[in-house]
Amino acid sequence: MEILKFPKFPQRRKVFLTDQIRRSSRSVTSCIAESWAKRRYEKAFVNKLTDSLGEENETEVWLDYSIDCNYIIKDIHERILTEYDEVRKMLISMINNPQKWCS
Numbered sequence: 001m002e003i004l005k006f007p008k009f010p011q012r013r014k015v016f017l018t019d020q021i022r023r024s025s026r027s028v029t030s031c032i033a034e035s036w037a038k039r040r041y042e043k044a045f046v047n048k049l050t051d052s053l054g055e056e057n058e059t060e061v062w063l064d065y066s067i068d069c070n071y072i073i074k075d076i077h078e079r080i081l082t083e084y085d086e087v088r089k090m091l092i093s094m095i096n097n098p099q100k101w102c103s
Contacts, residue, residue, distance in 0.1 A: 017071065021062045027055035028087065042102045046095055053091045060084055 035048030060081060067077040094101060 024058040
């Protein structure tokens with residue numbers, strides 16, 4: 001993750017923020033995996049996708065905090081958020097159309 005390579009993170013904040021960003025971003029994918037395992041039950045599938053969307057939003061909050069405190073540069077922030085925008089759109093589409101994914 002490029003955030004780790006950017007030297008403006010104060011050491012104590014670097015540990016905290018990078019840990020939070022790692023945790024929430026990893027939770028996005030783990031919640032998707034859990035939803036896929038539960039796709040037989042549409043409501044459970046949507047519930048876990050909603051959890052994933054929440055983790056995606058949390059990741060964005062930590063990234064916004066990082067840019068607001070000048071810990072990362074604008075270019076990196078914008079690039080990561082652009083990629084997360086695609087993830088958010090996919091999750092919302094899956095939540096709104098679970099029948100396409102559920103058996």
